[in-house]
Structure formats: C-alpha cells, structure tokens
C-alpha cells in the first residue's frame with residue numbers, strides 16, 4: 198500500500214514537526230500566542246489549499262468538508278473580532294500534478310490525527326479557552342478515523358505508477374519541511390530553535 202510507504206518515508210519530518218509543536222505549546226502563556234500559532238497555520242494552509250485542492254477534485258469526493266483554512270479563519274475571527282491581515286507563505290511546495298497534491302493533502306489530513314492531542318494540550322495551557330476556538334485542532338472529532346481511512350483509500354486507489362508514488366512522497370516531504378521552516382520563522386517569540 199503506497200500510504201504505508203508514505204507514512205514510513207515521512208516519519209522523520211513528522212517527528213521533527215511534532216517535537217517543535219510540543220515545545221511551542223508548552224511555552225504558551227497567553228491567548229495571543231495561541232492566535233499567533235493559528236495565524237501561522239493559516240498563512241501556510243490557505244495558499245497551499247487554494248493551489249492543491251482543485252487538483253484533487255476528481256480523486257477526493259468529499260473535498261468540501263476537508264478544507265481546513267476555513268476552520269482556522271473561524272477560530273481566529275472568534276478570538277480576534279477585529280480583522281488584521283495575516284501574512285501568507287510564498288515558499289510553498291511545487292504542486293504540479295495530482296499525485297503531488299495528494300502528498301500535500303496527506304500532511305494536512307494527517308494533522309487531524311494529532312489534532313485532538315494538540316487541542317487538549319492548548320486547553321491545558323490557556324484557562325477558559327472556549328471550545329469554539331479550537332475547531333481547527335478538533336478537526337473531524339469522532340469522525341477522525343473514518344475520514345482518515347477514506348482519504349487513504351482515495352490515495353491508494355489513485356496512485357498507479359512509480360512516478361506517481363515518487364511525486365506523492367516528495368509532495369508530502371516538501372510540505373512537511375516547508376511548513377516547519379515557515380512555522381519556525383514565524384514564531385520568533387519563544388526560545389525554540
């Protein structure tokens with residue numbers, strides 16, 4: 198199954214990002230830092246989703262329910278009713294075909310698996326944070342595993358050649374590494390390296 202290979206070959210970059218996120222949340226002391234984190238996610242997810250989602254329309258039938266930048270925007274707007282402009286990342290992975298787009302989407306869909314853990318960690322750090330400001334990290338809630346299994350089926354059903362497998366894996370690894378660079382450069386108010 199190509200998604201097993203995908204998991205294996207992206208593991209080091211997942212672990213790097215996970216480690217950074219855990220440190221970041223541990224050092225969180227204010228709602229402003231949480232808003233900052235959401236804005237950094239939005240700055241990467243929004244432009245990449247607008248490049249990548251149209252390219253997977255034929256493969257992912259429940260695409261409309263999977264757009265994550267909308268949830269990020271809602272959480273940010275609830276926390277900060279006066280709109281400010283959010284910087285958008287321009288160093289995005291090159292998404293030139295459907296396989297690469299699925300690789301990028303794998304990273305975003307997979308982020309829902311750790312999302313529940315992240316939501317709990319954030320709530321533990323910021324007392325009184327309302328549940329309706331954690332919509333992005335709560336993701337699909339009780340449907341998370343079902344949505345994840347379905348996404349993997351779509352991907353396995355589409356990828357048919359070695360070239361496509363390579364594009365899929367490179368798309369996912371590029372997404373992990375550019376997202377990590379973006380987050381690190383944006384969160385300058387902590388001691389993380």
Ligand code: HEM
Pocket residue numbers: 200203204211214215216218219303304305306307308309310311312314315376
């Ligand atoms: C505190 C931060 C995070 C934690 C604790 C965490 C934890 C987890 C856990 C528990 C899983 C499920 C592993 C399994 O069932 O085998 C997972 C999978 C995954 N996570 Fe994370 N994660 C974090 C952050 C992220 C972020 C920020 C992203 C991407 C933006 C991400 C992408 C993925 C992907 C793609 C998978 C799927 C791996 C597979 O193919 O099964 N994670 N994560």
